[in-house]
Amino acid sequence: MLEDIFTKLIGNAIVASGRSIxxxxxxxxxxxxxxxxxEQYVILSVLNQDTLLHQSELCHKLYKDKSxxxxxxxxxxxxxxxxxxxxxxxxxxxxxxxxTEKGKTLRDKISPYMEKSRKKYLNGISNDDMYVCxxxxxxxxxxxxxxx
Numbered sequence: 001m002l003e004d005i006f007t008k009l010i011g012n013a014i015v016a017s018g019r020s021i022x023x024x025x026x027x028x029x030x031x032x033x034x035x036x037x038x039e040q041y042v043i044l045s046v047l048n049q050d051t052l053l054h055q056s057e058l059c060h061k062l063y064k065d066k067s068x069x070x071x072x073x074x075x076x077x078x079x080x081x082x083x084x085x086x087x088x089x090x091x092x093x094x095x096x097x098x099x100t101e102k103g104k105t106l107r108d109k110i111s112p113y114m115e116k117s118r119k120k121y122l123n124g125i126s127n128d129d130m131y132v133c134x135x136x137x138x139x140x141x142x143x144x145x146x147x148x
Contacts, residue, residue: 014137021121028117034110040076041114044099044107052085052096073097081106 025038034041046061047053053061059069076082081103084095099107122130 010140024121025114025117028113029110032110032113034106034113035079036076036081036106036110040072040081041107041110043072043076044081044103045111047082047097047099048104048107052087052098054094054096058097076103 022038029036029038029041036044042062043058046058050057055066055069055073058064058073059066062069064072073082073084077084079102081100083098083100085098087094087096125133
């Protein structure tokens with residue numbers, strides 16, 4: 001009985017929490033006039049960690065479809081925050097994505113705000129509870145990957 005209640009509530013709790021974080025971050029970005037969206041910030045952060053990434057690698061890391069990623073990268077490229085570098089892999093030309101210095105500067109400007117945001121929404125949650133949460137969410141993800 002209790003297990004059925006948890007099963008019905010978990011999806012809603014995950015979606016509601018994710019949406020609350022998303023709305024909070026969108027409002028914070030707007031309030032501080034950051035010129036980009038939280039979604040674009042995440043892409044800059046991933047690119048900041050890796051020297052060069054293919055678009056498909058970004059899609060995989062961020063669980064985004066190709067058309068959505070293409071649109072976001074186009075905006076970032078027009079703003080001079082990323083560049084596409086043409087390379088050859090297995091005798092085929094491919095574009096790799098790299099963050100620019102302008103992109104790094106903007107990402108670095110936003111990072112303290114994102115850290116403050118994380119601290120706000122994780123306030124009052126113990127390390128033990130965080131561990132259990134991550135363990136459960138990882139297991140859910142693993143269960144879904146196994147099915148595909």
